Amino acid sequence: MADMFDFLADPTAYVALFTLVVMEIVLGIDNLIFISILSNKLPENRRATARRAGIGLALILRLALLSTVAIIVQLTEPIFELFGHGFSWRDLILIAGGLFLVWKATKEIHHSVDPEDHKDTIVSQAATVTMGAVIFQILLLDLVFSVDSIITAVGMTDEIGIMVIAVVAAVMVMLLASGPLSRFIEQNPTIVMLALGFLLMIGTTLIADGLGFHVPxxxxxxxxxxxxxxxxxxxxxxxxxxxxxxxxxxxxxxxxTHDEPIKVPAQVHGAPPTVT
The missing domain is CATH 1.20.5 (Single alpha-helices involved in coiled-coils or other helix-helix interfaces)
Incomplete structure (x- = not known):
């Protein structure tokens, strides 16, 4: 275990560590947006729990994947070929995750813009939405984003210690930012549509990446x-x-108020004038 952090004695390793931490934080934005807008479907007193559970699952998944780096590397090897393109397990995971994101974002956008649709939208607090359903959906996307994140980390460095620190740092930033981001989304309903548009775009790029069309x-x-x-x-x-x-x-x-004329009470007929 101690050998994992031997790189700390090498000053040049800190450059790789900083670069990977920044990269992991940026890659976590997608996951954080999904967790934030999905947790807002729950009652207010349960949202923080759902966010912490979702981000905690992301950390567990990424650390578990790091412990099987050799298997993760093999996920990029083609397992079958279709229309001249070799598909790997990573490609299939990205395509499945992208399809899920496109379906979820499209469904929520439809509920938001269709006046005849009275189902719960992403900003409603419908009683039919359960904590288990929200966490399950977060877990599905955590898996997709975690695989992509770890494969990126493996491509940038060979040091497991650097990967572990970068992943933990990125998840801690996600944990700190999830609350303010969720409150900002809740207080500004127009942001919800923008966030759903982001998810739609991210899902499309995941599908394109899985099909071999890499978008920077x-x-x-x-x-x-x-x-x-x-x-x-x-x-x-x-x-x-x-x-x-x-x-x-x-x-x-x-x-x-200033321009209103002063109204004098009408004098009652026959009554003597009031002396002031």
Whole structure:
């Protein structure tokens, strides 16, 4: 076990460690978005438990996969060929996970935009949604993202210790960020549609990757960052318009109060005038 961390004596290993930690955190964004919006389907008092369970499962899966690195490496070897493309177990896992994401995102988008559909949406707190169902769906995607994450780690370094530290660091960041991200999504309903769009895009790229059409991750995350920036500006603009309306309404009410004429009570017929 001690041999696993012998790399700590090598200064150059810290560069690889930092690079891999950043890479694992970036790769965890997909998983974190899914966990955050799916946990928001539960009642508020159970969401934190679901998030912690989902992220804990992600850590357990990734550490378990790290203990079988030799098997993970073999997942990239083709097991059969179709239409001139060799499919490996990794490809099949990515395709299955991508199809699940596309189905889930499409289903939730349909529920959100169809006025005739009265089923629960991703932002509702329907009693029919159970903790077990949410955790099971999180577990399915944890498996897909964990396999992709570990294969990326294996391709970047040969040191198991570096992989372990990078995975644990990335999961800790996910754990810290999951609460604020879930609350932000809940407080800004338009973000839900954007997050579902992200999941739809991620699912499509997983399917494409499994079919042999590799899409550089930089393009995907650049598109996500740009879309998030535009949505953030929309939120700021909407908030400014609301404050302007509230300020204008307050000024109008104050002006009406000052300009209102003083009403003198009508004198009762036959009654003597009141002397002040």
């Amino acid at each position: 991750k930089g393009y995907i995350y650049a598109a996500m960052a740009f879309s998030a920036l535009v949505e953030f500006l929309n939120i700021l603009a909407k908030r400014k318009r609301r404050l302007d309306r509230e300020k204008a309404a307050g000024a109008k009410a104050e002006s009406t």
